Amino acid sequence: MKLVTAIVRPEKVNDVLEALYRAEVRGISMSRVQGHGGELDRVETYRGTTVKMGLSEKVRFEVAVSDDFVQRTIDAFCAGARTGEVGDGKIFVSPLEQAIRIRSGETDEGAVTPVSES
Amino acid sequence: MSAIASTIAPLAPLAPAAALAARTVSAGDTAWMLAATALVLLMTPALGLFYAGLVRAKNTLNTFMMSIAALAVASVTWALVGYSLAFDKGDGFVGGLGHVLLRGVGFAPRAGTHIPQLVFFAFQATFCIVTVALVSGAVVERMRFVPLLVFSALWSLLVYAVLAHWTFGGGWLHEHGTLDFAGGVPVEMGSGFSALAAALVVGARKDYGRQALLPHNGVYVLLGAGLLWFGWFGFNGGSGFSVGRNSELAFANTLLAPSCTLLVWFLLDLLRERRVTAIGAATAIIVGCVGITPAGGYVSPAWAMALGALAALPSYAIILWRPRTRVDETLDVLAAHGAAGLFGIVFLGLVAQASWNGTANGLLYGSLHQLAWQAVAALAAPAYAFAATFLLLRAIARFAPLRASEHEQALGMDVAQHGEEAYASGEGAILLSTESGHEAPVAVAQP
Numbered sequence: 001m002k003l004v005t006a007i008v009r010p011e012k013v014n015d016v017l018e019a020l021y022r023a024e025v026r027g028i029s030m031s032r033v034q035g036h037g038g039e040l041d042r043v044e045t046y047r048g049t050t051v052k053m054g055l056s057e058k059v060r061f062e063v064a065v066s067d068d069f070v071q072r073t074i075d076a077f078c079a080g081a082r083t084g085e086v087g088d089g090k091i092f093v094s095p096l097e098q099a100i101r102i103r104s105g106e107t108d109e110g111a112v113t114p115v116s117e118s
Numbered sequence: 119m120s121a122i123a124s125t126i127a128p129l130a131p132l133a134p135a136a137a138l139a140a141r142t143v144s145a146g147d148t149a150w151m152l153a154a155t156a157l158v159l160l161m162t163p164a165l166g167l168f169y170a171g172l173v174r175a176k177n178t179l180n181t182f183m184m185s186i187a188a189l190a191v192a193s194v195t196w197a198l199v200g201y202s203l204a205f206d207k208g209d210g211f212v213g214g215l216g217h218v219l220l221r222g223v224g225f226a227p228r229a230g231t232h233i234p235q236l237v238f239f240a241f242q243a244t245f246c247i248v249t250v251a252l253v254s255g256a257v258v259e260r261m262r263f264v265p266l267l268v269f270s271a272l273w274s275l276l277v278y279a280v281l282a283h284w285t286f287g288g289g290w291l292h293e294h295g296t297l298d299f300a301g302g303v304p305v306e307m308g309s310g311f312s313a314l315a316a317a318l319v320v321g322a323r324k325d326y327g328r329q330a331l332l333p334h335n336g337v338y339v340l341l342g343a344g345l346l347w348f349g350w351f352g353f354n355g356g357s358g359f360s361v362g363r364n365s366e367l368a369f370a371n372t373l374l375a376p377s378c379t380l381l382v383w384f385l386l387d388l389l390r391e392r393r394v395t396a397i398g399a400a401t402a403i404i405v406g407c408v409g410i411t412p413a414g415g416y417v418s419p420a421w422a423m424a425l426g427a428l429a430a431l432p433s434y435a436i437i438l439w440r441p442r443t444r445v446d447e448t449l450d451v452l453a454a455h456g457a458a459g460l461f462g463i464v465f466l467g468l469v470a471q472a473s474w475n476g477t478a479n480g481l482l483y484g485s486l487h488q489l490a491w492q493a494v495a496a497l498a499a500p501a502y503a504f505a506a507t508f509l510l511l512r513a514i515a516r517f518a519p520l521r522a523s524e525h526e527q528a529l530g531m532d533v534a535q536h537g538e539e540a541y542a543s544g545e546g547a548i549l550l551s552t553e554s555g556h557e558a559p560v561a562v563a564q565p
Contacts, residue, residue: 011528014329034545043550044537055546083525 001096001108004073006061007035008081008089013059019080020063023072026114029062039087058089064099064112143225144232147360151233151241157352158244162189162251164345168400169255170540171338172449174331176530177259178540184254187267192247192274200246200275201239204282210290213283231359241356242282248353249305250274253507255449256313257320257520259331260527263535265518269511273312277506281308281499291498296491297470297478299368300357302412302463303499310456311500312507314447319511320520322446324527336396343400347376350407354414364475368414375426376406382430401454405433408458413466416477421469425462432457460496467492 008016013030020028034055042053065073070093077091101111166185173181192200202217217223220239228238250270257266281304283289285296291303301308323331333339354372358365383402387394409429410422417425436453467489470480481489511520526534533539 009528011530014325034543036546041548042533042537044533044539044542044547046538046542050550051544051547052550053546054548 001064001066001099001112002070003094003096004061004063004065004070004077005092005094006063006077006081006089007033007037007058007091008061008077009083009087010057010059012081012083012088016061016077016080019076020073023076025063025065025069025073025076027063027112031060031062033058033060037087037090039085056087064096066109066112141227142232143227143234144360147232148234148237150361150365151237151356151359154352154356155237155241155244157349158241158248158356159349161244161248161346161349161353162186164342164349165248165251166342167338168342168346168404169258169449171335171340171342172333172397173258174530175334175541176532176539178334178532179538180263180531180535181254181258183263183536184258184261184266185251187263187270188247188251188254191267191270192250192278193243195271195274196243196246196279197239200279201242203275203279204246205239205242205287207288208283210293211283212280212289213287228359233359238359241359242286245301245305245353246274246278246282249278249301249309252305252309252451252455253312253316255451256317256447258448259531260323260521261320262518262520262522265514265520268518269316269514272510272514273507276510277312277503278304278308280506281503284499285495291491291495294491294494295478295488296495297416297466297488298412298463298495299364299415300354300411302459302466303495306408306411306455306459307463307496307499308503310452310454310459311503313451314445314456315504315507316511317445317447319508319515322444323448324524326446327444333397336400339397339400343403347372347403347407350376350411354407354411358415364415367416367419367474368410370419371410371414371417371422372407374419375410375422375429376403378423378426379403379406379409379430382427383434386430386434401433401437401450402430404454405429405458408455409462409465412459412463413470416466416470416475418469418471418474421471425465425469428465429458429461432461456500460500464489464492464496 006016010032035058036055039056042056044051044053061077063073074091074093082088098108099111100107162185166182169185170178170182197220199215199218201220201223202215203213206213206216208214223235223239225234225236227233228235231238250273253273254266284291285298285303286292291298325331351369351372355365355369357368380399380402383398384394387398406426406429409425413422413425433453436457437450440447440450440453466480468480468482470478470488471483472479478488479485514520522531522534
């Protein structure tokens with residue numbers, strides 16, 4: 001079991017969601033974050049004040065997957081989020097010690113395998 | 119009673135001895151028109167707020183600025199040439215150049231009114247401004263700002279001033295007795311059908327039809343619509359250029375018609391979705407105000423209520439149908455202004471009542487002639503607005519691209535076009551310079 005964390009451009013979020021869906025990766029969380037990864041700074045002007053925006057809006061995805069799903073999740077993130085410009089984001093894969101589904105008490109692989117609503 | 123002579127009559131309702139009184143300024147009329155002008159001016163930033171709420175957060179400022187641009191551009195073009203093209207004596211199609219640079223526009227009363235021509239000019243300027251701003255609703259979220267400025271300037275002259283001349287300034291529709299109280303032809307149909315042409319030439323937004331592109335702030339939309347309605351009391355109430363009966367009738371009708379549109383819109387929402395929507399309500403207010411615009415001073419309050427109620431139907435239908443097409447007429451200017459304006463101008467030809475307006479009867483009160491000329495206006499104005507706007511934008515596109523790149527659209531037009539954000543957090547922003555002249559940047563921990 002791994003936790004795949006991906007930081008992507010907000011404007012690519014819909015493409016990422018589409019790619020994840022096609023890769024049959026279900027069960028995701030996303031949040032808006034601000035960060036900096038070396039992309040060019042944006043200069044903005046408000047009345048007389050000129051500022052360099054050091055932080056950019058980003059969106060962070062977190063997906064807990066079983067081991068044989070890791071590669072296809074990574075591929076989906078790359079396919080959905082890549083523009084080729086600096087600032088496309090990062091993917092981090094970290095080991096996951098335990099996962100529990102709150103509703104049923106299922107653990108680990110059972111907990112990260114999505115149930116289809118029927 | 120001939121419709122030709124009759125269109126002049128309601129403009130001087132208080133004149134006791136017409137020949138003498140025609141050349142005097144009325145303090146009461148002028149006071150009201152000064153206030154009405156300010157009310158109409160408010161409609162442009164109100165429209166900016168309405169439009170800004172309807173777009174995505176990253177395009178808020180750009181969308182609002184498109185309306186602010188009209189304040190800058192259209193007032194100037196109006197003073198330079200537009201007013202003259204619309205209101206100077208000319209031929210049936212367009213006015214002359216006698217009032218270029220406001221020559222001869224002073225404190226003497228405008229013919230047919232008891233207000234100084236200078237006040238008349240300012241009042242009409244606010245109409246031109248808000249109409250230019252209306253058209254921008256078709257091209258938000260992708261049209262580049264500088265080409266928009268050029269388009270707005272030329273459109274105010276080539277389309278708005280011409281259409282205003284047709285019905286307000288002694289042009290061919292005016293001569294034939296077409297009734298248009300406050301601008302169904304130049305303002306509503308002019309903007310609505312120009313918007314359709316603009317959407318076709320500029321093209322759809324990136325991701326249109328692929329992703330849901332939703333309004334980001336419904337409160338802006340409702341507040342904008344409310345402020346527009348408020349301003350519309352000056353728009354319709356001032357279009358009698360007096361404190362006479364037509365103005366009072368238009369004022370009351372501006373209250374009644376949109377209320378009825380709102381109620382009908384609620385019912386349509388309930389029938390279709392079982393829920394009443396807020397964005398729908400804001401749209402209904404606009405549709406009702408638009409519908410009563412051409413008819414305000416000519417129809418009885420009861421007919422105004424019927425007009426408001428029925429005007430909801432065509433606009434509601436178009437708003438449902440349009441997003442399923444490839445035409446990204448983004449903020450539905452055609453449905454809200456074009457369709458409702460067209461409905462109002464034709465409906466007026468049915469139910470105008472000389473006993474209320476002192477001018478002309480519609481078909482139900484005996485005049486087929488009136489309905490015929492209303493119908494002619496409802497065909498000619500859309501055709502001219504669409505064709506002229508289409509050609510104008512195609513011409514501008516030869517000199518500069520109209521659309522922002524896909525990357526800029528993805529980033530958001532606020533940052534791409536203006537270097538600002540509507541909802542800047544300021545976190546992580548590093549000061550480069552301030553107006554006090556400190557050039558040494560303050561060090562901020564950069565992650």
